[in-house]
Amino acid sequence: MDAEIREKIAGEVVLSAHPGRTLRKWREDFEISQRDLARHLETVPSVISDYESERRASPGAGFIRRYVQGLVDLDTLHGSRVGQRLGARPHSEGILGMQEFSVAVPLKAFAERLDAKAVGRIGLSRDIHGYTLLDAPRAILSIDAAHYVEVYGWTTQRALIFANVRYGRSPMVAIRAHPLKPAAVVFANPGRIDPLAIRLSEVENIPLLTTALPAPTILERLEEL
Amino acid sequence: MDAEIREKIAGEVVLSAHPGRTLRKWREDFEISQRDLARHLETVPSVISDYESERRASPGAGFIRRYVQGLVDLDTLHGSRVGQRLGARPHSEGILGMQEFSVAVPLKAFAERLDAKAVGRIGLSRDIHGYTLLDAPRAILSIDAAHYVEVYGWTTQRALIFANVRYGRSPMVAIRAHPLKPAAVVFANPGRIDPLAIRLSEVENIPLLTTALPAPTILERLEEL
DNA sequence: CCATGTTATCGTCACATGTCGAATGTGCTG
DNA sequence: CAGCACATTCGACATGTGACGATAACATGG
Structure with a gap:
């Protein structure tokens, strides 16, 4: 506000x-x-x-x-x-919400807040400093290289949460391709996860999580953190 | 930076x-x-x-x-x-530059810095907290109501400097029409000033100044202030 | 000119900051 | 495990902050 x-x-x-x-x-x-x-x-x-x-x-x-x-x-x-x-300027298309935490938040606590569980073998023993919630199809379509800065806000030590993912393949490929890496990736209410997505998360050493919650609920829950 | x-x-x-x-x-x-x-x-x-x-x-x-x-x-x-x-995100079209001062600057000092003289009867005994340099024609074309916020940045106690003005009539009319008022208006290298512009500045009690300097020089001079 | 509102200046004092150095954990790695 | 880099905890002490109240200097306007 x-x-x-x-x-x-x-x-x-x-x-x-x-x-x-x-x-x-x-x-x-x-x-x-x-x-x-x-x-x-x-x-x-x-x-x-x-x-x-x-x-x-x-x-x-x-x-x-x-x-x-x-x-x-x-x-x-x-x-x-x-x-x-001040007038809260709007985000780019595809960005549903983002926040910077004022202190480091253990990824574990973050995951619990979202009822999210890890997929793959990467542990959750790290801290994150913020998150960005993206609508996967729209983000991938409308966010070009120049706008990536916006996705990462003030810190890359953040969770990228993708909504509307089916297999989770393209988001992980995009992350793989980009030089800036998030500290964690969350899929909101995905379908069946593509094994390649999991492999990529392990190669990149980025924990991959899934939650059954829909995007609006996620925003609510993260509001007070 | x-x-x-x-x-x-x-x-x-x-x-x-x-x-x-x-x-x-x-x-x-x-x-x-x-x-x-x-x-x-x-x-x-x-x-x-x-x-x-x-x-x-x-x-x-x-x-x-x-x-x-x-x-x-x-x-x-x-x-x-x-x-x-961080990557210095670009301004809207029409905004050539802007700055927020960290302390109040007497309008008088500001005017001297730009070799600007007052037109009309409003005194220069006030402080400003920043400035915005606009390309008048482009600003008027491309900046709609929603973007006015951007022009005023963090404070309305600022000088609006218009470049590429001929008579200075439309800028003053725009200011007259808008609820947010600047603390001063500067025309950079204008032609002959329309009497109506001067009248409007007096009605609004906003000092109107002119300088012979072109826009790039203005930015340079204000860089260190 | 007196009242009112606004700001500046200063003496005073308790307590928190700002700083250091020494000692004490952790965790990685050769 | 010895050695290093990194971080924490703590005692000590000078100085500055944080706070108040008294006083005064200014405008502004009835």
């Missing part, structure tokens, strides 16, 4: 040579006064001012988080005047 | 309920050891470990910045294995 904008602001603040001034820039952008923000954060305006004027040169993650959250909260109270402008 | 990925990481770390674990996640993503990172940051591995295990719960902006910069630096030394994957 507003996670994207919060992340953007926080990132900019941290990278800035003048974190305080950057905080101020954003507060001004939201048209929120020090007093209102202080009230919302249950503190006093001088604290805000001290940070913005960089009496404290390196504010801690906790403070930045609360400050940014405060801006977004107050904006929401004011009818999301600024927040509305 | 890699500013985008650094921002992303830093933002995620700050917002995370477990900043340390998120730092670790990214270091693992880059496949860099604590020892190497410590060496690069001119410190000892235990420091890295302490943060990642959250012995310190709220690392300061300075530390996070150095840590993230370290990851990207080392990745660059390794041939940008991870960094390559």
Whole structure:
């Protein structure tokens, strides 16, 4: 939701040579006064001012988080005047959903969440940092080389979940062909799995999992992880 | 360049309920050891470990910045294995360039940088937080309502710079029509300015500036600001 | 000009961060 | 198993953050 904008602001603040001034820039952008923000954060305006004027040169993650959250909260109270402008840009065709986890998630836990079981001999003792859910036929048709970046988002240490696969052959072939490799592959509600798909997963050392769940349920379950 | 990925990481770390674990996640993503990172940051591995295990719960902006910069630096030394994957996605047609400043920039300073002078009576006593450089004809043709968000990026407190304008009439009409307003408008190397454009700028209380510089020069000059 | 809203400055103080070095696990590999 | 690379845990200590309240400097507008 507003996670994207919060992340953007926080990132900019941290990278800035003048974190305080950057905080101020954003507060001004939201048209929120020090007093209102202080009230919302249950503190006093001088604290805000001290940070913005960089009496404290390196504010801690906790403070930045609360400050940014405060801006977004107050904006929401004011009818999301600024927040509305983010507007969740849509994914490419074929990408049904994706997410980056903020901490590493054991593949084992991920699999349990989806009632997925391993096919083939590769163990599940690794972590993943995100996932992408793809509609296999559409993804393979409409995602050319240039768009692969989008599939992998910010990390390749992710699970690629393919929906609408019959034998799982073409997805695995595509992975085989591409230089970027996922950390795991999941087939959602597949038919009978092609032995070649399994062989490829073993050659590539990428765990292959299957689940009986349909795509929408998968998104739901992964929502809270 | 890699500013985008650094921002992303830093933002995620700050917002995370477990900043340390998120730092670790990214270091693992880059496949860099604590020892190497410590060496690069001119410190000892235990420091890295302490943060990642959250012995310190709220690392300061300075530390996070150095840590993230370290990851990207080392990745660059390794041939940008991870960094390559960002791949600067292209803008919409008609958008020649845009930037978000990390601190507020006085419009006056901005104008001087571009050798721009004000047209009309609106003063330049305000700050801007970024700019977008547009090819006027193409932008007006190809950017529909849904894409306006993109023009404004993360903040509306920005200068819209239009290149290839003749009279400046349609750009100002477009601004007049749209609910989102920029903080300033610049015409790059225009012909004779239509009086209506000036009137509109005054009605909207948006300073209107002109510069003789062509678009590429503008991008160069704003690069370092 | 007085009230109100907004921001800046500063003294103070507890406690967390930032940093190091030494010691203590793991796990791989020759 | 010895040796190495990698990671963790912990004691110690200086400095900076995080917080508050008091005071003052500014606009803005009744």
